[in-house]
């Protein structure tokens with residue numbers, strides 16, 4: 001198995017200043033779906049998530065909580081580690097930037113940058129937004145009536161900072177970055193983000209301040225520990241730390257670097273698509289293959305913000321609607337890359353219509369007919385008619401378009417194409433009317449139910465990355481062996497005569513409880 005294809009996918013590492021909310025769950029879910037899909041498709045996958053624990057923002061949050069940054073980050077990062085478990089995320093590693101392996105790696109990349117002549121000592125005088133952990137120029141800001149300034153892009157307050165600082169020679173990378181984007185048209189997705197990044201870089205790059213001296217919570221600059229490294233240089237480096245950097249001969253590094261995909265939210269695309277490839281190229285390290293920036297969720301039409309107190313707790317959603325329906329909703333409701341709105345009514349609609357009515361009903365109707373009319377055994381098919389073959393060919397033929405949808409992170413199109421076949425299968429049940437064939441033509445009933453069972457098997461294969469638990473139940477009910485559920489097994493058809501367990505519904509309807 002030495003030459004299995006590899007796939008390295010990462011989430012941003014999350015700031016531990018706050019509890020996890022829907023935004024964190026969303027980014028990681030999208031990565032989980034991809035990681036699961038690629039594993040089913042025969043890839044060796046390394047799926048990384050973690051927490052970003054240094055910097056002024058976290059230091060301030062710790063101070064506000066009245067505890068040391070260490071105690072605070074230990075506590076809050078723990079809540080981030082429970083999220084993957086609760087949402088059935090299949091990450092292979094969880095990195096914390098306070099870990100020894102990461103401090104070593106961050107200092108090593110710093111030394112590589114210094115050696116390459118891309119870092120120099122100077123002093124910074126300008127605006128800084130702690131909330132974004134970002135430096136801004138006057139042009140990036142809005143001056144408010146009371147004289148304070150906020151960042152145009154994020155609304156974060158800025159403060160004036162003046163201190164000695166090391167700089168990274170970002171200005172020297174402008175042309176090389178533009179040439180890199182040109183040579184790698186898939187590097188940034190979707191296209192709107194790619195255009196945004198290119199025009200930002202074309203607008204001119206200034207050298208980037210990469211160290212601070214006015215607080216302590218971070219990785220010390222090697223050889224000058226009055227300075228701590230800029231939190232974004234520290235944070236971005238997590239992606240190489242986790243595969244063993246600076247040990248570039250390690251098995252993980254050899255196998256997985258450069259990463260195939262850094263999934264991020266639209267607010268942090270610049271850090272990943274401008275600073276990160278520049279740091280890497282300067283340090284002599286290959287840049288990642290792709291950065292994809294997804295959109296943001298609002299809650300019942302309102303921007304999610306701390307001041308409104310309307311953050312959506314992913315664990316509460318799971319409690320209310322169940323895990324797989326929430327996973328399905330988040331991937332289906334909004335074209336990936338666009339902004340989207342979470343509403344109870346939309347969630348309920350998806351649960352009852354796409355899940356309970358379309359997929360749930362199909363499985364339930366077919367499996368209970370097999371249970372009742374075929375002595376709970378997979379029936380033996382006779383000769384397939386044109387209608388049978390049309391359905392089977394269509395469902396089998398989906399694998400190509402699904403691979404393409406995953407390659408371009410268009411999860412919603414993956415799901416709509418699967419649901420299109422579910423619609424066909426439900427119509428096929430109605431036109432073939434197997435219940436009527438029971439008396440008139442039992443062998444034909446067997447063929448129809450077999451065709452439908454095969455269709456359900458393959459649909460469940462495809463839906464597994466999105467709803468792993470529900471699909472496991474469906475495949476259990478079809479007695480599909482656990483080691484025959486990957487895409488290599490798409491052609492291993494159900495065996496006639498296999499005993500089937502008693503079917504049970506997999507997708508409950510969401511019933512509004514009486515408020516009286």
Ligand code: MSP
Pocket residue numbers: 011012013014015022023024026027052235236237264265266267268295296297298304
């Ligand atoms: N620590 C940095 C990332 C460093 S990666 C080297 C960071 N952390 S964060 O916790 O603030 O944000 C993490 C992710 O959550 C971002 O991708 C962001 O886009 C996403 N979201 C935050 N709020 C969101 C919504 N309301 N909707 C969707 N995603 C959102 O940035």
